[in-house]
Amino acid sequence: MSLSHRIGHGLLRALVTPAGRRFRAGLDDLEAVQRANLSRLLSRVAGAHRDQVLPPVDRHWRWEDFARALPVTGYQDWQQVIERQRRFGEGCLIRSPVARYQPTSGSTSGVKWLPYTEMFLSQLNSAIGAWLHDLYRQYPRMAHGSHYWSVSWLPNDMRQQADAHINDDMKLLSSGRRLLASLTQAAPESISLAQTSEDAQFATLVYLVADAQLSVMSVWSPSFALTLFDRLFDWRDELVDVLRRGEWGRRQASLQHLPCPRSPRAAAMLYDWQGAPEPALFAALWPRLALVSAWDTAASATWADALRALLPHADFQGKGLWATEGVVTFPWQGHTPLAYQSHVYEFEDLDSGRILPPWALREGQEVQPLLTTGSGMLRYRMQDRVRVSGHLGSVPCLTFLGRDDGVDMVGEKLSAVFVQQVLDALPLADGQRVVTLLAAQDCDGEGRAGYRLLLDSDRPEVPADSARLATRLDEALGQQFHYTLARNLGQLAPARVLCHRHMREHYLGLCRDLGMIEGNIKIEPLRLWPGALPAALRLPAARQGEVDSCAV
Secondary structure, rough: OHHHHHHHHHHHHHHHHHHHHHHHHHHOOOOOOOOHHHHHHHHOOOOOOOOOOOOOOOOOHHHHHHHHHHHOEOOOHHHHHHHHHHHHHOOOOOOOOEEEEEOOOOOOOEEEEEEEHHHHEEEEEEEEHHHHHHHHHHHHHHHEEEEEEEEEEOOOHHHHHHOOOEEHHHHHHOHHHHHHHHEOOOHEEEEEEEOOOHHHHHHHHHHHHHHEEEEEEEOOOOOHHHHHHHHHHHOOHHHHHHHHHHOOOOHHHHOOOOOOOOOOOOHHHHHHOOOOOOHHHHHHHHHOOOEEEEEEEEEEEEEHHHHHHHHOOOOOEOOEEEEOOOOEEEOOOEEEEOOOOOOOOEEEEEEOOOOEEEHHHHOOOOOEEEEEEEOOOOOOOOEEEEEEEEOOOEEEEEEEEEOOEEEOOOOOEEEHHHHHHHHHHOOOOOOOEEEEEEEEEEEOOOOOOOOOOOOOOOEOOOOOOHHHHHHHHHHOOOOHHHHHHHHOOOOOOOEEEEEEEOOHHHHHHHHHHHOOOOHHOOOOEEEEEEEEHOOOOOOOOHHHHOOOOOOO
């Protein structure tokens, strides 16, 4: 282990220890901590120039006053004042300086910009500090090498807006923690400034493959890592050449701001490699890998299993529930407790519709979080469904069940509302009817995720305009920038259109084959298809008879 790694890990562990101790010490004081969080936050919100987004806020409100006086909100309630604040510096949601505006997808709009204030970042740091403290305690080998904390790159056509708005995990840390963490990083955050997502992928692979000291790989979507590993074969010859010479070659113009690693050892291993991703290759590349961290619940479970199988020599830890709007849970000693020291939390019981404080949650309830955070957004409804799985002291532990408004296989974040708007605008031929848009975790029999539009038709012949329709569909879905990013990175296959004279009956039969009850099968605009797509929906047209599979 290098001296910089030893110093970085030692200082970072010392810096996050107080956060871990505070989290553990307050586990029996949930209600008191949450009421104190609300009091501090209201003192910052009261008096801010909010342009009357909500009724005036009283800094002296108790919890019950707050919950009674203010409605539940969504992004649309805050969008106008955030846009004025971001573009013109007018108005503010809370008396705390804005460090940057973070982009994310909305349910019906292409991009939402969320204010990351100093207070909000401090709240995130509270959770990150406790999480890192627990990681170092549970996985001591992670302190013996370098770390890769992923950068979620923006789509190519948004890169001119990137500057300070890079979705870099390190930017969630305070400046002090970020400085210390940088001493341990395998890949520099400036990779995200590459001109294209492909160049950023390539540079990331070069840095990772060249680093035999790698001890932690932390990504959000496991498919992100799997796609990187697939690129090893696609770019093997170029990777070998770059690693041998220590020069970027044809990508020099895009990556000139980065020093190019040189590793004859890694180049020789890739040169001798037969081409199939396998545990032996990754164990040889990263013999010190101690921990892999990624989403492993809901739609990510399949991809997490695949990633785990490729890296069996490392421990695996699932992520908690983090969103651009805030943190809900994080892993702690084998559980996923509420990040109760960060924001103010409420939960809607999805059976009764009642809004509950976190100390009123009971095991087995399925709920939807409402966040009040240092961004100044109050009682903000998250579109996530979680189940109360138990408690640590008085703090509820929550299991993420999935998005409540759509599908998110690889981070593309498509909502049912948005998809319905896309489908309504498609130029369908006479006699064509939309059955559903299938989000297939394995759309081609090779484990690749993608979207398949199922159309019912009155006509037996193959539609002549299906390829053009598939192109329109892919472009329309790309209005959500996370979908475009997933396509740029190769995480999603191109959208296809499948038209059949009896598609509705065919689809309902497939649902029955999954064990769904006839009367409970609902035709929906967007449906997640778990596992492999049935062969009848992915074979080439020549082998499907009436079923037409049209690639973009």
